Amino acid sequence: MKISKIASCIGESATLKLNAQATALKAQGEPLIHLAGGEPKSKAPQEALDKAVELIKTGEVRYTPASGTPSLKKAVIRYTRDFYNVEVEESNVLISTGAKQSIMVAMQAVLDPGDEVIFPAPYWVSYPDMVRLCGAVPIPVIPLNASLIPTMYDIKKVYSSRCKMMIINNPSNPGGILYPDTLIADVVRFCEENNICLIMDDIYHRLLFDGKKAASCYRYTSNAVNDSNIIVINGVSKQYAMTGFRIGWAVGSKSIIKVMGNIVGHQTSGASAPSQVAAEAAILGSQESVTELTASLQHNRDVLVKQLGNIKHILFNIPDGTFYCFANFSNYCKDSSVLSALLLDKVKVLTVPGIEFGMEGYLRLSTCGSTEDIIEGIRRIAWALDGEKNSELTIGNYTVVKDWSFS
Numbered sequence: 001m002k003i004s005k006i007a008s009c010i011g012e013s014a015t016l017k018l019n020a021q022a023t024a025l026k027a028q029g030e031p032l033i034h035l036a037g038g039e040p041k042s043k044a045p046q047e048a049l050d051k052a053v054e055l056i057k058t059g060e061v062r063y064t065p066a067s068g069t070p071s072l073k074k075a076v077i078r079y080t081r082d083f084y085n086v087e088v089e090e091s092n093v094l095i096s097t098g099a100k101q102s103i104m105v106a107m108q109a110v111l112d113p114g115d116e117v118i119f120p121a122p123y124w125v126s127y128p129d130m131v132r133l134c135g136a137v138p139i140p141v142i143p144l145n146a147s148l149i150p151t152m153y154d155i156k157k158v159y160s161s162r163c164k165m166m167i168i169n170n171p172s173n174p175g176g177i178l179y180p181d182t183l184i185a186d187v188v189r190f191c192e193e194n195n196i197c198l199i200m201d202d203i204y205h206r207l208l209f210d211g212k213k214a215a216s217c218y219r220y221t222s223n224a225v226n227d228s229n230i231i232v233i234n235g236v237s238k239q240y241a242m243t244g245f246r247i248g249w250a251v252g253s254k255s256i257i258k259v260m261g262n263i264v265g266h267q268t269s270g271a272s273a274p275s276q277v278a279a280e281a282a283i284l285g286s287q288e289s290v291t292e293l294t295a296s297l298q299h300n301r302d303v304l305v306k307q308l309g310n311i312k313h314i315l316f317n318i319p320d321g322t323f324y325c326f327a328n329f330s331n332y333c334k335d336s337s338v339l340s341a342l343l344l345d346k347v348k349v350l351t352v353p354g355i356e357f358g359m360e361g362y363l364r365l366s367t368c369g370s371t372e373d374i375i376e377g378i379r380r381i382a383w384a385l386d387g388e389k390n391s392e393l394t395i396g397n398y399t400v401v402k403d404w405s406f407s
């Protein structure tokens with residue numbers, strides 16, 4: 001069968017592929033250390049699980065309104081008040097199958113073929129292909145300094161009148177970087193001046209360390225939400241460790257949310273009903289699990305940073321949040337796919353090559369697994385990079401002899 005031009009441009013999600021690979025290798029009994037994960041290992045809040053089971057047990061599991069149940073929308077209204085200090089109505093809220101679908105339908109609602117979408121690199125792996133699925137053109141902004149924070153100069157350099165959308169993921173996957181409030185303020189203004197739809201992908205905004213807080217984009221606009229070109233994306237996957245429930249949401253002007261809801265109506269007929277009651281319970285329930293998750297991620301970040309200090313020639317910024325660290329390994333190997341494959345093959349450590357996030361020479365390391373895995377994973381990587389030629393390392397039941405070198 002002939003594949004469409006658009007589909008031919010799309011690759012498999014690199015991170016989902018690596019997760020499948022990790023599962024297969026573990027099933028084969030390999031002593032794998034998975035530093036490529038993208039989901040917390042903690043349990044979803046109990047009240048969320050109970051509500052989903054309660055609904056399922058009634059046997060009355062039906063379609064919901066395509067744009068989401070009124071009660072989950074009310075929970076999102078409260079969330080928006082609590083975290084963004086903004087009052088919205090149900091007609092400003094779209095519930096979707098994961099945050100991913102909210103981003104996708106926002107693009108489908110706004111973009112025409114040939115339009116351009118700007119986002120900073122390193123970027124979340126899915127942005128470029130989601131843009132291409134709309135026939136539009138991804139325009140990454142490569143930051144010119146090692147902080148991985150773009151400047152307005154970097155952004156303006158790639159801007160053209162074809163730009164219809166900009167995406168900011170704050171804090172970011174894969175860098176774990178919290179962008180400065182001044183950058184968010186400038187981006188909001190720039191998008192307003194140039195009539196650009198601004199997607200704020202805030203999926204990690206509560207997973208911040210050292211008491212840091214993400215800027216609310218609404219602080220920097222004088223427009224009411226209904227006149228705004230900003231769409232704020234959020235979800236339960238990361239903050240409540242509810243990836244499998246597949247619930248996300250978008251908050252925006254009534255007019256854009258209406259169009260996005262129409263698209264969802266034809267795509268999925270709406271998100272799963274048990275998942276929506278679970279998400280509502282998580283948002284309205286005790287937020288203890290978010291506090292605990294953030295504390296454990298901060299601890300793992302500290303462990304990772306300490307361990308990475310044992311590798312001689314890498315460079316990295318200390319993550320402000322999320323469960324990722326994007327480290328520069330180019331002093332060892334400039335090709336991140338080659339390096340990632342070597343680490344998997346020789347020392348059984350799974351990482352994600354930086355090229356998947358638009359920057360060569362880096363690897364993304366995740367901290368959402370156990371502390372022991374982080375320590376063991378970095379021990380193996382340190383040996384693979386800095387160990388003496390012909391030295392030996394024991395992993396699981398085998399001993400590896402170092403028959404490669406980076407010098």
Ligand SMILES: Cc1ncc(COP(=O)(O)O)c(C=O)c1O
Pocket residue numbers: 038097098099100101124169173201203234235236237243246247248
């Ligand atoms: C930056 C970013 N945005 C959105 C998503 C999508 O999250 P969800 O599981 O809610 O679809 C992810 C998931 O990895 C992500 O990293």
